[in-house]
Amino acid sequence: MSYISIKKLWKSYGGNIVLEHVNASVGKGEFITIVGTSGCGKTTFLNMLLGTESASKGEILLEGALIPDEPNEDRGIVFQKYSVFPHLTALQNLMIPKELESAKLLCKVFGAKRKTIAAVAREMLAMVGLEQAADRYPHELSGGMQQRLAIAQALMKRPKILLLDEPFGALDPGIRKDMHKLILDIWKKTQINVFMITHDIKEGFHLGTRLWVFDKVRHDPDAPNAYGATITYDIPLGKCDAQIYNEIDTSLEQSRKELDILETTL
Amino acid sequence: MLSKRLINKKPSVVARVALGMLPFIATLIVYMWFSDIRLEANPNDKLMPSFSTMGDTMNRMAFVPSKRSGEYLLLVDTLASLNRLLLGVFISALIGLTFGILNGAIPLMRAKLSPYVTALSLIPPMAILPILFIVFGLGEVSKVMLIVIGITPFLIRDLQARTLELPREQLIKAQTIGANSWQVIVRVILPQIMPRLLVAVRLSLGTAWLFLIAAEAIASTEGLGYRIFLVRRYLSMDVILPYVVWIALLAFLLDWLLRELSSRLYPWFQAQSGDKP
Ligand SMILES: Nc1ncnc2c1ncn2[C@@H]1O[C@H](COP(=O)(O)OP(=O)(O)O)[C@@H](O)[C@H]1O
Numbered sequence: 088m089s090y091i092s093i094k095k096l097w098k099s100y101g102g103n104i105v106l107e108h109v110n111a112s113v114g115k116g117e118f119i120t121i122v123g124t125s126g127c128g129k130t131t132f133l134n135m136l137l138g139t140e141s142a143s144k145g146e147i148l149l150e151g152a153l154i155p156d157e158p159n160e161d162r163g164i165v166f167q168k169y170s171v172f173p174h175l176t177a178l179q180n181l182m183i184p185k186e187l188e189s190a191k192l193l194c195k196v197f198g199a200k201r202k203t204i205a206a207v208a209r210e211m212l213a214m215v216g217l218e219q220a221a222d223r224y225p226h227e228l229s230g231g232m233q234q235r236l237a238i239a240q241a242l243m244k245r246p247k248i249l250l251l252d253e254p255f256g257a258l259d260p261g262i263r264k265d266m267h268k269l270i271l272d273i274w275k276k277t278q279i280n281v282f283m284i285t286h287d288i289k290e291g292f293h294l295g296t297r298l299w300v301f302d303k304v305r306h307d308p309d310a311p312n313a314y315g316a317t318i319t320y321d322i323p324l325g326k327c328d329a330q331i332y333n334e335i336d337t338s339l340e341q342s343r344k345e346l347d348i349l350e351t352t353l
Numbered sequence: 354m355l356s357k358r359l360i361n362k363k364p365s366v367v368a369r370v371a372l373g374m375l376p377f378i379a380t381l382i383v384y385m386w387f388s389d390i391r392l393e394a395n396p397n398d399k400l401m402p403s404f405s406t407m408g409d410t411m412n413r414m415a416f417v418p419s420k421r422s423g424e425y426l427l428l429v430d431t432l433a434s435l436n437r438l439l440l441g442v443f444i445s446a447l448i449g450l451t452f453g454i455l456n457g458a459i460p461l462m463r464a465k466l467s468p469y470v471t472a473l474s475l476i477p478p479m480a481i482l483p484i485l486f487i488v489f490g491l492g493e494v495s496k497v498m499l500i501v502i503g504i505t506p507f508l509i510r511d512l513q514a515r516t517l518e519l520p521r522e523q524l525i526k527a528q529t530i531g532a533n534s535w536q537v538i539v540r541v542i543l544p545q546i547m548p549r550l551l552v553a554v555r556l557s558l559g560t561a562w563l564f565l566i567a568a569e570a571i572a573s574t575e576g577l578g579y580r581i582f583l584v585r586r587y588l589s590m591d592v593i594l595p596y597v598v599w600i601a602l603l604a605f606l607l608d609w610l611l612r613e614l615s616s617r618l619y620p621w622f623q624a625q626s627g628d629k630p
Pocket residue numbers: 100103105123124125126127128129130131132
């Protein structure tokens with residue numbers, strides 16, 4: 088039995104069909120990277136895994152059960168920005184998950200318990216290379232450091248799935264390399280299921296065990312919203328080569344052109 | 354050196370202080386000039402008293418016990434007014450914070466209460482002052498209530514808007530680390546709304562003063578507003594003018610205190626909002 092099953096998933100907003108016929112089965116510990124043209128529904132798909140959007144038709148199962156339609160501890164998330172709490176220091180940002188767990192009403196812990204939680208949080212800070220920045224607020228951290236913190240925070244409750252929505256999209260290429268290493272290390276250590284959206288196909292190939300391409304199969308030039316996107320390529324990585332890379336690049340060209348036309352007419 | 358655009362020119366610290374002082378000094382000079390002209394024509398003129406007359410009067414108000422009650426009038430007036438103002442603002446802030454956050458965070462609450470608050474905020478508070486006097490009598494409660502009624506709807510609506518402005522990503526993130534609704538409010542929303550409450554209170558202080566002085570003018574036995582309206586009968590500009598300046602100074606100090614408090618307690622907020630003095 089597969090760990091996550093996506094069955095005949097559809098999503099539309101009014102007459103705008105975003106996703107159609109999405110079918111997939113994901114094993115435990117897979118690292119899936121998702122690429123596709125902008126606006127094709129990648130974030131929408133991730134939001135359905137997260138539980139902030141519900142499917143119009145079809146279903147997503149996690150370990151055989153319907154995935155809850157509300158965010159919970161099973162699924163960690165890192166957004167492109169606003170992922171960490173600006174009013175908490177780096178250390179406090181990593182302490183809050185455990186604090187909430189042990190102080191349901193007071194929401195804060197004190198004394199010996201606090202020390203234990205702080206120690207765990209410091210360990211995590213060190214793992215993402217932020218031990219020097221423990222007492223700094225997010226606005227005092229660089230973009231890359233903020234994303235490291237966000238990843239660490241998302242892992243504190245040991246979620247089953249880690250969702251990343253273009254997490255490195257706003258970072259410099261050099262810093263992005265470090266982040267790739269970090270995320271791969273974490274994935275190898277925890278064997279967590281990862282879904283990562285990226286607009287950089289190379290990044291998609293470099294990371295992960297499996298690459299999904301979201302794209303429209305059917306096109307109606309007069310009604311661009313009449314058909315939704317689906318998974319057009321589902322490639323196990325590691326054995327991918329230049330030929331597949333070029334093939335995907337040309338296949339997305341059609342959608343990109345359409346997008347350009349749409350943008351110029353808007 | 355190329356001349357920058359006007360919008361990009363910034364004054365140096367010295368220049369800023371000098372430029373800031375200039376209008377004040379100019380006002381004083383113009384006042385003195387006109388006052389001299391009027392007093393020369395009629396030494397008993399009351400409309401524009403000289404600085405020395407005002408100084409004498411205020412010296413008497415501040416440091417000589419009143420003949421009738423033995424109290425220092427400026428002190429009594431100031432304490433009475435500040436007491437009412439701070440109590441009214443504090444109660445309003447508490448109500449504003451509670452309902453602003455609840456309305457902003459809980460859609461079910463917002464659907465029920467938001468139209469009501471909007472309707473309430475449309476009632477001119479001065480129009481219900483008579484009702485307050487009838488219901489609560491002429492004592493302290495009515496005056497504090499007027500301030501509360503005057504600024505609370507604004508605070509609720511402003512803080513509701515600020516709560517709704519918090520990035521949705523943060524609320525989602527909180528849920529993914531296991532927070533329930535209460536915990537999201539206490540650990541994510543409340544601490545981020547606190548500095549915004551201070552901003553909103555600073556904005557509403559002017560209105561609070563307005564309602565305080567109005568209430569004191571109508572029914573009171575002490576207070577800054579009461580004194581101004583009392584001595585108006587004798588055309589005592591030598592009391593009114595210094596009192597007005599004193600009120601302005603108190604208002605400025607309160608504003609400054611709140612700003613200091615905010616930057617001490619919430620250093621992250623200053624950076625985020627780019628709020629510069
Ligand atoms: N809440 C919403 N209401 C209406 N349309 C939406 C909503 N969210 C997304 N969409 C639409 O769904 C499409 C896919 O959006 P999105 O998933 O954000 O694309 P991507 O992440 O691939 O760039 C877009 O056309 C967008 O306009």
